[in-house]
Amino acid sequence: MNDRQALLAVRDLRKSYGAVRAVDGVSFSVPAGTVFTLLGPNGAGKTTTLEILEGVRDADSGEIEMFGVRVRRVTPALKGRMGVLLQEGGFDPYLKVREVLALFASFFDRPRPVAEVLAEVSLEDKAGALVRHLSGGQKQRLALGAALINDPDLVFLDEPTTGLDPQARRNIWAIVERLKRDGKTIVLTTHYMEEAEALSDDVCIMDHGRVIAHGSPRDLTAQLGQDTWVEFDVPDLGPAAWGGFPGSVQQDGTTATVKTADLVATLDALLRWSREKGFPLRNMTVRQPNLEDVFLALTGRRLRE
Numbered sequence: 001m002n003d004r005q006a007l008l009a010v011r012d013l014r015k016s017y018g019a020v021r022a023v024d025g026v027s028f029s030v031p032a033g034t035v036f037t038l039l040g041p042n043g044a045g046k047t048t049t050l051e052i053l054e055g056v057r058d059a060d061s062g063e064i065e066m067f068g069v070r071v072r073r074v075t076p077a078l079k080g081r082m083g084v085l086l087q088e089g090g091f092d093p094y095l096k097v098r099e100v101l102a103l104f105a106s107f108f109d110r111p112r113p114v115a116e117v118l119a120e121v122s123l124e125d126k127a128g129a130l131v132r133h134l135s136g137g138q139k140q141r142l143a144l145g146a147a148l149i150n151d152p153d154l155v156f157l158d159e160p161t162t163g164l165d166p167q168a169r170r171n172i173w174a175i176v177e178r179l180k181r182d183g184k185t186i187v188l189t190t191h192y193m194e195e196a197e198a199l200s201d202d203v204c205i206m207d208h209g210r211v212i213a214h215g216s217p218r219d220l221t222a223q224l225g226q227d228t229w230v231e232f233d234v235p236d237l238g239p240a241a242w243g244g245f246p247g248s249v250q251q252d253g254t255t256a257t258v259k260t261a262d263l264v265a266t267l268d269a270l271l272r273w274s275r276e277k278g279f280p281l282r283n284m285t286v287r288q289p290n291l292e293d294v295f296l297a298l299t300g301r302r303l304r305e
């Protein structure tokens with residue numbers, strides 16, 4: 001990662017809760033105008049890392065640099081330049097959407113106009129609706145609007161799409177992509193590998209308070225090699241059933257994976273084998289390795305077990 005134009009950098013950040021080392025020596029830097037993601041399973045230390053950077057918690061030790069300046073404490077002046085989407089919005093259910101944004105606007109000297117933010121998060125037609133009448137996705141867009149009311153340069157999004165349906169998730173992704181196009185720097189946490197892959201310039205994969213891998217999604221998955229993976233469902237077959245199978249196959253539960261550098265030849269052989277054996281290649285997919293595979297290769301576990 002590029003340390004030169006970093007808008008945010010942390011070195012050897014540490015935070016324990018009693019015996020639990022929630023953040024155990026984390027370092028990374030985030031170039032301006034990029035999307036940086038902390039990806040990891042529950043309890044990996046993502047939220048604690050973010051809360052330290054947002055000034056919600058103090059680190060036990062470590063260095064933080066923000067906006068090019070070494071920071072001992074995250075001061076109100078720094079907070080004025082950041083936007084924070086917390087895991088729980090927690091807005092008063094009896095306030096109207098427009099009133100929530102006006103309330104947040106009142107915390108800042110030079111807030112953006114409420115109408116502009118309403119448009120940015122596509123809630124113009126809900127301006128007069130009570131918070132309690134919003135869907136989960138609309139509530140989350142309102143929370144994002146509140147985080148953007150001060151026109152922040154640096155935006156922290158803690159699990160912005162957890163619990164949302166696919167359409168609502170895509171709406172949030174579109175807003176994040178727009179923010180990046182507008183030159184904002186975004187730090188997000190997620191345990192959805194698709195989200196990390198879709199949005200991030202750089203990803204830090206975290207586990208047990210440590211960074212276990214970092215790089216662009218493409219660089220991280222390239223570590224698993226250039227092979228293409230062909231997967232299909234298998235019933236409970238013993239090893240004998242694979243007699244005459246063209247190539248080497250890995251079986252994980254009910255999924256078989258064939259990794260190949262020559263996709264056409266492999267598919268050809270696979271289809272011939274399937275016809276000869278009368279073996280249905282159910283749910284066959286052809287894909288490149290993804291960040292979930294990287295996590296599995298590094299830890300032996302899945303991101304969402």
Ligand code: ATP
Pocket residue numbers: 017020021022023040041042043044045046047048049191
């Ligand atoms: P999640 O995806 O569930 O939010 P996370 O990666 O954000 O997980 P953290 O919330 O930072 O992880 O938690 C890291 C570890 O620290 C976990 O073991 C958690 O139980 C512990 N922890 C977090 N907050 C506290 C706290 N206030 N007091 C004690 N332990 C805590």
